[in-house]
Amino acid sequence: MASNKMLTMFFILLISTSVSCVNLFNMTFPESFKFGVATSAYQVEGGWKESGKGESVWDRFTHQKPHKIKDHSNGDTACDSYKKFYEDIQHMKELKVDFYKFSISWSRILPNGHISLVNVDGVRYYNEIIDELLLHGIKPIVTLFHWDLPQPLQEKGGWSNDNLITTFEEYANLLFSIYGNRVDDWVTFDDPFTLCFDNYFLNTSFGTSLIEYGNSGFLCAQTVLKAHARVYKLYDTRYKEKQGGRIGISLLSTWMEPTTQSESDNTISELAMEIELGWFAHPIFSKEGGYPKTVCKQLKYFNDENQMKYFKVPELTPEELEMVKGSSDFFGLNHFVTKICNSSIQKVTEHNQALVGPDFCSVGVQTYNGTISPLKTVPWGLRKVLNWIKKEYNNPEVLITANGFPDSGERRDCERVRYINSYLENLLAAMHMDGCNVTGYTIWSLLDNFDWYHGYTQKYGLYHVDFASWEKTRTAKFSSHVYRNIIETRKVNWTYSQKDFIMCKYGFAILNDTETDTEIIAK
Numbered sequence: 001m002a003s004n005k006m007l008t009m010f011f012i013l014l015i016s017t018s019v020s021c022v023n024l025f026n027m028t029f030p031e032s033f034k035f036g037v038a039t040s041a042y043q044v045e046g047g048w049k050e051s052g053k054g055e056s057v058w059d060r061f062t063h064q065k066p067h068k069i070k071d072h073s074n075g076d077t078a079c080d081s082y083k084k085f086y087e088d089i090q091h092m093k094e095l096k097v098d099f100y101k102f103s104i105s106w107s108r109i110l111p112n113g114h115i116s117l118v119n120v121d122g123v124r125y126y127n128e129i130i131d132e133l134l135l136h137g138i139k140p141i142v143t144l145f146h147w148d149l150p151q152p153l154q155e156k157g158g159w160s161n162d163n164l165i166t167t168f169e170e171y172a173n174l175l176f177s178i179y180g181n182r183v184d185d186w187v188t189f190d191d192p193f194t195l196c197f198d199n200y201f202l203n204t205s206f207g208t209s210l211i212e213y214g215n216s217g218f219l220c221a222q223t224v225l226k227a228h229a230r231v232y233k234l235y236d237t238r239y240k241e242k243q244g245g246r247i248g249i250s251l252l253s254t255w256m257e258p259t260t261q262s263e264s265d266n267t268i269s270e271l272a273m274e275i276e277l278g279w280f281a282h283p284i285f286s287k288e289g290g291y292p293k294t295v296c297k298q299l300k301y302f303n304d305e306n307q308m309k310y311f312k313v314p315e316l317t318p319e320e321l322e323m324v325k326g327s328s329d330f331f332g333l334n335h336f337v338t339k340i341c342n343s344s345i346q347k348v349t350e351h352n353q354a355l356v357g358p359d360f361c362s363v364g365v366q367t368y369n370g371t372i373s374p375l376k377t378v379p380w381g382l383r384k385v386l387n388w389i390k391k392e393y394n395n396p397e398v399l400i401t402a403n404g405f406p407d408s409g410e411r412r413d414c415e416r417v418r419y420i421n422s423y424l425e426n427l428l429a430a431m432h433m434d435g436c437n438v439t440g441y442t443i444w445s446l447l448d449n450f451d452w453y454h455g456y457t458q459k460y461g462l463y464h465v466d467f468a469s470w471e472k473t474r475t476a477k478f479s480s481h482v483y484r485n486i487i488e489t490r491k492v493n494w495t496y497s498q499k500d501f502i503m504c505k506y507g508f509a510i511l512n513d514t515e516t517d518t519e520i521i522a523k
Contacts, residue, residue, distance in 0.1 A: 027428040028491040034139075034440040035487045036099035037092060037462065038402055040146035040190065042075045043449040045105060047082030051121035054111030056148040057158070071455035078450045079465050080472045082125070087474065088446065089132050091463055095480060096487050099139035101401060101442055102129070103146035103190065106171060113150035115170045123178060130182050142179065143187040143250070144172055144231070147195055147452075159196065159220040165227040172231040176239045186235065186247040187401065188228045191334055192280055193252050196220035218314045225283055225316075225324050232327035249284065250332030250401040253277040255381035255388075256341050256361045264343035271298065272341055272361045273388060281331070283316065285393035289325035290316060330439075331389060334402035338381030377405065377415075379422035383429055386436040395437045400427070404444035406451070409459035416462075416479040421492050428492065443483060447474065 029035075042058050049055075062074035081088055092100055106113065108122035133140045145168070149158060153167065172188070189195070197217045228249055235247045256272040258265035274282070274292040282292045291314070299313045316324065339361035382403065389398060405419035420443070430436040448461035456467055462480040466473040485496050 026491075027432045028489075029428070029486075031490070032439070033490070034098040035483075036097050036101055036139075036141065036440065036442045037095065037446040038101040038442045038444050039081070039446050039449065040103045040143070040148075041105035041108070042078070042146070042148040043445075043451070044079040044081040044088075044447055045108075046075065046077040046080045048074075048076045050082060051125075052111055052119040053105065053122060054107035054113070054119075055151040056105065056107045057151055057154045058148050059107075060151045060154075069453060069455045070457045073450065073455035075450040077472070079447050081447070084472065084474075085129050086132060089129075089136060089138065091474060091476070091480075092133075092138055092446065093136045094476070095462070095484050097138060098487075099141050099185075099440070099442075100133055100446075101141040101143065101187070103143035103148075104175060105148055106145060107148065107150045109174070110150065110171060113153040113167060113171075115174055118174070126179065130179055134182060139185070140183050141185040141187065142175070142183050143190050144168075144175060145188065146190040159223045160216050162223055162226075164223060165230055168227045169230045169234055173234060173238075176235060176243075180239050180243045180245065184243075184245040185330075186245065187250050187332055188231050188247065189224055190250045190332075190401070191252040192221065192224045192228075192249075193276055196224060215312060215314065221279060222314050222316070225280065226320060228284075229320075229324040229327040233323065246329035248328040248330040248332050248399070249280070250334055251277055251280050252334045253385050253389075254361075255335070255338040255378070255385045257338055257378075257381070257384070259340050259342040259344075262343065265341060268343050268361070269341040271295065272339075277385075277388075278392070281389075281393065283321070283324045284326070284328050285331060285389075285396055286325075287394065289321045329397075331393070331396045331398045332401040333385070333389070333398050334444075335382050335385055335400065336403065336444075337376065338378035338384075377419050377422070379419075379426045382423050383426040383434070386427070386430040386438060387434055390434070390436050395435070398436065398438045399440045399442070400438065401442050402444040403442065404460040406454075406458035406460050409448050409461075409464055411464050411475055411477045413477045413479045416477070417482045420479060420483060420486070421494060424486065424492050 042056065047053065048059050058075060062069055062076075066072040066074065079088075089100075104126055105122070108125065109119060110122075111117055111119050130140050130142075153164060156163070158164065176186075197220075232247055235245070239245065240247075253273070254276060256269045256276075258269040271294060274295050278292040279295065283289055296313055303313060341361040382400075386398060389396070403423055405416045407413055407415055424441070427438060427441060431438050443462060445460040445462070447463050448456075448459035448465040448467075450456060451458055451460065459465075462477055462483060464475040464477055466475070482496055485493060
């Protein structure tokens with residue numbers, strides 16, 4: 001036993017003296033920097049047909065095609081936050097977060113998608129959430145749309161139908177008029193790339209999917225961009241001055257790392273960044289506006305070589321280009337994973353017949369333990385994405401709107417702790433050493449929840465949810481305490497506890513999730 005104690009003390013001493021460069025310079029988050037947590041309506045609310053709520057596309061999809069979800073589940077009940085949001089806000093108070101980013105269910109407010117029918121109970125529900133958040137000093141950041149389109153609008157073409165722009169604008173106007181006196185920050189769309197291009201990148205190559213589906217993904221993207229810009233203009237001209245708020249968009253970005261520093265690997269890496277992030281970011285945040293020219297060039301070559309009848313390189317009119325350009329008060333960034341890009345998969349030439357893109361970049365970089373999903377933990381990927389945004393778009397204000405780690409739902413979630421600490425170290429480096437203009441960070445997610453195609457097979461929450469229990473019981477995970485400590489101290493602290501020292505920094509395995517802290521340390 002004595003030898004075990006000596007070994008424990010040795011590891012503590014070793015870790016405390018092996019500081020990273022970030023700790024060496026004692027970097028801290030400024031007092032103005034804000035920390036938060038996030039969820040989305042379909043993933044946590046449940047109550048899918050309660051009190052007048054209409055059907056969404058995800059209601060229809062999970063009910064009619066449950067085999068498309070990994071565990072055949074759905075969000076009918078999910079975390080039951082429709083009934084338990086008061087408890088959820090108490091957990092946010094425990095965390096001492098500055099803000100809560102959540103989305104509004106369009107179908108809960110407008111059951112048929114149109115302002116002709118407003119659901120009073122839906123309006124009441126979000127009023128109560130916002131008021132309760134403000135009562136506890138937590139700022140609401142409201143997302144207008146997080147993938148759960150009302151089913152009646154999907155039956156009219158969904159986001160491929162330009163008419164949805166006006167419908168979305170009317171929906172947004174209603175929300176601004178009801179909640180804008182208490183909501184300062186709005187997000188129009190969360191991760192429109194996944195929304196529009198899932199059909200292209202799931203289980204098939206980009207080129208094959210283009211041939212099969214035509215350009216519906218690009219039509220969706222064009223509609224989303226124009227809808228975002230219209231709503232930005234609406235808020236900017238009608239509400240911003242009197243409500244004093246801001247409005248932006250949240251975009252997904254993987255970091256695309258070249259396998260080598262060869263010209264061809266770097267070309268693929270850069271092109272992949274421009275396809276995934278640049279397709280939405282460039283029209284909004286670049287000085288010249290419009291879609292990335294290198295991507296448009298590749299699309300044209302692909303179209304010409306394959307003589308496609310239904311695919312057309314999308315274009316914004318001069319008026320649309322000006323409307324979209326500059327239509328965001330901040331750059332919302334979702335980041336989870338880094339991929340490696342290898343030019344040997346496809347030779348890059350000026351007249352390449354294949355459309356080079358993210359399908360040429362595979363999930364293969366790993367500097368820490370992997371997750372239960374194909375994603376890998378690569379902390380420096382976040383720093384590189386932030387520097388890419390700084391370089392491409394003149395260092396805009398970035399609010400990290402989602403960053404998180406999937407596991408099996410363990411309450412003693414050391415891998416998530418290592419993830420949070422290491423990514424935040426790289427965020428500090430990006431801010432202090434690289435000059436990246438980042439003003440806030442959001443953990444995805446507050447709760448274990450329904451994770452789209454993965455169902456409940458992987459969990460991102462700081463709080464464990466017992467989905468088998470009637471009460472959907474919430475239990476704080478180890479990571480929630482670590483995150484609270486970061487918020488309180490304004491810095492990453494690997495020495496927060498002996499558990500952190502021994503297990504979370506160096507990955508000691510936890511074989512029994514029910515062991516006490518004393519039993520774990522004794523090992």
